[in-house]
Amino acid sequence: xxxxxxxxxxxxxxxxxxxxxxxxxxxxxxxxxxxxxxxxxxxxxxxxxxxxxxxxxxxxxxxxxxxxxxxxxxxxxxxxxxxxxxxxxxxxxxxxxxxxxxxxxxxxxxxxxxxxxxxxxxxxxxxxxxxxxxxxxxxxxxxxxxxxxxxxxxxxxxxxxxxxxxxxxxxxxxxxxxxxxxxxxxxxxxxxxxxxxxxxxxxxxxxxxxxxxxxxxxxxxxxxxxxxxxxxxxxxxxxxxxxxxxxxxxxxxxxxxxxxxxxxxxxxxxxxxxxxxxxxxxxxxxxxxxxxxxxxxxxxxxxxxxxxxxxxxxxxxxxxxxxxxxxxxxxxxxxxxxxxxxxxxxxxxxxx
Numbered sequence: 001x002x003x004x005x006x007x008x009x010x011x012x013x014x015x016x017x018x019x020x021x022x023x024x025x026x027x028x029x030x031x032x033x034x035x036x037x038x039x040x041x042x043x044x045x046x047x048x049x050x051x052x053x054x055x056x057x058x059x060x061x062x063x064x065x066x067x068x069x070x071x072x073x074x075x076x077x078x079x080x081x082x083x084x085x086x087x088x089x090x091x092x093x094x095x096x097x098x099x100x101x102x103x104x105x106x107x108x109x110x111x112x113x114x115x116x117x118x119x120x121x122x123x124x125x126x127x128x129x130x131x132x133x134x135x136x137x138x139x140x141x142x143x144x145x146x147x148x149x150x151x152x153x154x155x156x157x158x159x160x161x162x163x164x165x166x167x168x169x170x171x172x173x174x175x176x177x178x179x180x181x182x183x184x185x186x187x188x189x190x191x192x193x194x195x196x197x198x199x200x201x202x203x204x205x206x207x208x209x210x211x212x213x214x215x216x217x218x219x220x221x222x223x224x225x226x227x228x229x230x231x232x233x234x235x236x237x238x239x240x241x242x243x244x245x246x247x248x249x250x251x252x253x254x255x256x257x258x259x260x261x262x263x264x265x266x267x268x269x270x271x272x273x274x275x276x277x278x279x280x281x282x283x284x285x286x287x288x289x290x291x292x293x294x295x296x297x298x299x300x301x302x303x304x305x306x307x308x309x310x311x312x313x314x315x316x317x318x319x320x321x322x323x324x325x326x327x328x329x330x331x332x333x334x335x336x337x338x339x340x341x342x343x344x345x346x347x348x349x350x351x352x
Contacts, residue, residue: 003039005089011105012041016098019044021051023063031180035111038128068092106131108169108178118251119189122156129169129176139166142186160188190247192217194255197241198305201345202263205332206230207303212243212255219243223261231261274344275337281349284326288335290319297338300348303331325350 006018020039022030023046030043046052054060058067058075066089068077080092109128117123123143127136138148142163143155157163163184168177195211206228209219219227221241223234229241238258246252276289288298292315300309300323309323328350337344 106176108176116185127151133169134172135170137168157186187249189251189253192245192253192255194243194257197259199260217245281351288321299336301334
């Protein structure tokens with residue numbers, strides 16, 4: 001409302017001079033408020049500008065209110081309030097002989113949708129300049145792009161720091177410039193890493209995802225629920241798993257790896273006479289008996305797909321291999337027997 005009255009009565013160039021006084025705010029808060037509402041007249045803060053002393057001098061006891069002061073510093077209207085419309089101010093001004101004289105000239109002004117962001121975030125700037133403007137020249141310290149001639153540009157900040165923003169507007173004859181120092185604060189985004197995943201079989205049970213650092217982040221993607229991945233829910237194919245970590249400053253970062261869910265066609269689980277596991281569950285060690293003549297390989301695989309044991313050799317009938325499991329974490333594992341003709345798997349539970 002006061003901004004509209006300001007436009008009607010001369011913009012500090014005719015019969016009235018306008019000043020806003022904020023008793024509790026600092027200069028930065030006053031500047032931000034003026035930009036938000038398109039206010040172009042001076043604002044005095046209480047912290048750095050002495051607004052508190054001005055309020056005390058004129059006995060201003062209620063907020064907000066409007067006071068009309070004569071050139072000799074006498075108070076003409078002590079409390080112009082309430083303010084149902086701008087007409088209330090117009091009536092007060094005109095009743096005291098203040099004539100309307102609309103503003104002219106050129107004034108640069110802008111606002112953004114954010115002033116504190118994280119690395120790699122984008123900021124949308126909105127032009128609030130007044131006058132008949134034909135060109136806009138922006139300068140964004142630390143921004144991408146560093147300059148722009150658009151009226152309302154979008155800028156990305158990739159490096160942490162505090163940066164100035166400057167806008168110069170022109171009507172083709174004259175220019176006006178607004179420099180906002182330390183206007184954009186860019187906070188550091190935390191690191192985020194995710195180790196590659198091994199391939200898994202469609203029929204394998206759900207397992208808890210690991211490998212994301214720093215600890216405490218969140219996994220997301222097809223087949224992921226509360227940090228657990230279910231191959232059957234995700235389905236056959238390659239799926240993107242995203243690990244997102246949020247730092248104490250509220251900034252986040254993410255890393256991505258893919259996981260392949262294979263139908264494992266040709267793999268026979270249980271019910272074969274070639275391989276026997278005992279004891280199962282295993283404590284300390286497990287015996288693997290193979291009834292096969294020829295070259296074989298034996299793998300012990302975790303539910304995450306990590307190979308924790310592997311051997312390759314020639315087998316004869318009633319071949320037995322004992323595997324030490326003392327240093328292996330408890331849980332569900334898979335024992336895979338590879339022959340020249342086929343692949344066989346059995347589940348193995350380790351309960352050390």
